[in-house]
Amino acid sequence: MNKTKSGADIGVYGLGTMGSALALNLADHGFEVAVCNRESDWVTAFIDEAGPLAPKLTGTKALEDFVKAIAQPRSILFMIPSGEPMDEMIEAITPLLSEGDTIIDGGNADFNATRRRSAAMAESGLHFVGMGVSGGEEGARHGPSLMVGGSDHSWQQLRPMAEAIAAKFENDPCVAHLGPDGAGHFVKTVHNGIEYADMQMIAEVYGMLRDAGGQGAHEIGALFERWQEGPLSSYLIEVSAAALQSTDSRTGKPMVDVIRDQAGQKGTGRWTLIEALKLGQSASTIEAAVGARGWSSEKDTRLMAEPLSAAGVQDVDMPGDDDLEMALLVGRILAHAQGFRLLSAASEEFEWSLDMARISEIWRAGCIIRSALLDDFADAFRSDLPAGHLILAPTMRARVADSIGALRRVVAAGVSLGVALPALSASLAWYDTMRRGRGTANLIQAQRDFFGAHGFDRVDEEGKFHGDWNALP
Structure with a gap:
């Protein structure tokens, strides 16, 4: 879209880790960027540290000057905490904006709030975009996966910049306009839910090898590194392999062995479950992953319970590495299938017309759940897909058929050995439910x-x- 007067191509408000990285990414691709921050002293420091990119950055300390520094119609990206801070910022900046201007929320926001804000701003001739950003600091700086929801007008303004800074998979930008209002933030929420499930299933296989197989972290990491060369190839397997083979400089022990086994969460996994329940859908594998993080917080209780609760454990053979690999592969397929089914239900409920194949494609690079499977998912969604279910696509049926036996053996062994496999077990139970014409x-x-x-x-x-x-x- 043509700008009506001179000024920066885009404004970025919020110079924390992600905001700074995105501002530098935009400048790196030749765009003029106005920057501002609530703590105004951050602005000067940020530009001073930008080196050769500094001429592309315009620092402002007052909100009014920030808005004036951006060419109309304005695109303003906010990288600030979601919830009340975003509402407060909208209230402060709206009187300074002109018809046709767009506010972009790049945080992990509740899509319901994004829908509300979009409707409210439309009444004033303004546009609100909810943009999911995945890839962490490294992705934001050098190429994230971007999930955009908003009006066609706002997308035309944003598109050249978003496509320039997004990760590329075989020269295809990993960004898409997915639909109006909260579509982008909803897709990002489900992405994070799948991420929870994927991380949990990897951790469960690690736990099986450690607690039942007696293997050390470096040995398990080496196995994961080998798996990275096969069908499990993904960013999370790569990260896990590297983490398991890292050494703590203070003790000389494997790094993971000095980390307390309590995992935090920021809420997007819970949001996925809440929306699944509202839409009458199953996200049981994601639910198991969220639950496992909750159970991990009860460290003292678990330590107390360990010597008191060993009854019923049976000595059975450990599954082989091939079974563990295939169990993790099919678990990943089933977790994605649940996530995509939730996306389909939301698309119908909110009239978004989400393109599942395109969503698969924009997750192929830049984002945390990027994996070799996503090309297969995209192809499956463009094939004959009975009832819209990923697991019923011919190629997916074949992959599941080849690996579901391994999942059964791994889950059965985990049950006998007393090794908790909540996410892998949930994925198997969901599959067995969906494959029976007559339930209970x-x-x-x-x-x-x-x-x-x-x-x-x-x-x-x-x-x-x-x-x-x-x-x-």
Whole structure:
């Protein structure tokens, strides 16, 4: 879109880790960038440290000067905490904006808030974009995966810059305009949910090899490094291999062995579950991963319980490396399938028309869950896809058929050995549920009608019915 007067191509407000990296990425690609920060002393320091990119940066300390420094129609990227801080900033900056200007929220925001803000700003002739940014600091600086939601007008303003700074996969920018209002932030939320599941399943295989197999961190890391050369190739396997083979300089021990086994979370995994429940969908593998992080916080309880709760553990053979590799592969496929099913349900609910193949493609580089599987997913979504389910695509059916036996053996061994595999077990249970034409919810409906007269559907007649139940003794 043509700018109506001179000034910076874009403004970036918020010079923390991600905001600074994105501002430098934009400048690196030849764009003029106005920058501002709540703590105004950060601005001078940032430009001083920008080196040869400094001439592309215009530092401002007052919000009014920041807005004036950007060419109209303005694109202003905010990299600040989500929630109330974003609402406060919108309230402060809106009176300074002109019709056609766009505010971009690049944080991990609740898509419901993004939809609300988009509708409210549209009433003033302004545009609001929710943009998911994945890849961490390194990705933001050198090429993130970008998931954009907003109006066509705002996308035309943003597109040249977004495509320039995004990660590239075989020269294809890993960015797309996914739909209006909260579409981008929703896709980023589900991306993070899948990330939770992927990380948890990798950790479960590590735990199996450590606790049941007696292997050390460096040995397990070397195995993961070999897996990186095969179908499991992904950023998270690469990271895990490197982390497991790292050494603590203070003790000489493997780095992971000096880290307390308590994992934090910032909320996007929980958001994925909340929205799945609202949409009547299953995200059981992601739920298991979120639950595992919650259980990890009860470290003192687990230490107390360990000597008290060893009953029932059986001595069975450890699964082989090939089984562990294939179990992790199919677990990853099933976790993605759940995530994409949730995206499909949201697309229908909010009339977004999400393109699942394109989402797969923009996740192929830059983002945390990038993996060799995503090309296969994109191809599957462009093929004959019964009921829109990824696991029913012919290529995915074949891959699952080849590896599901390994998952069964690994989960069975974990149960016998007393090694917790919550995410891998959940993925298998979901698959076994989805592959059976006749489930067990008929008994649940019978129970509900028995004690609450809720009624049920019959298999042989339309309508709502009540049962002829035997009396309790």
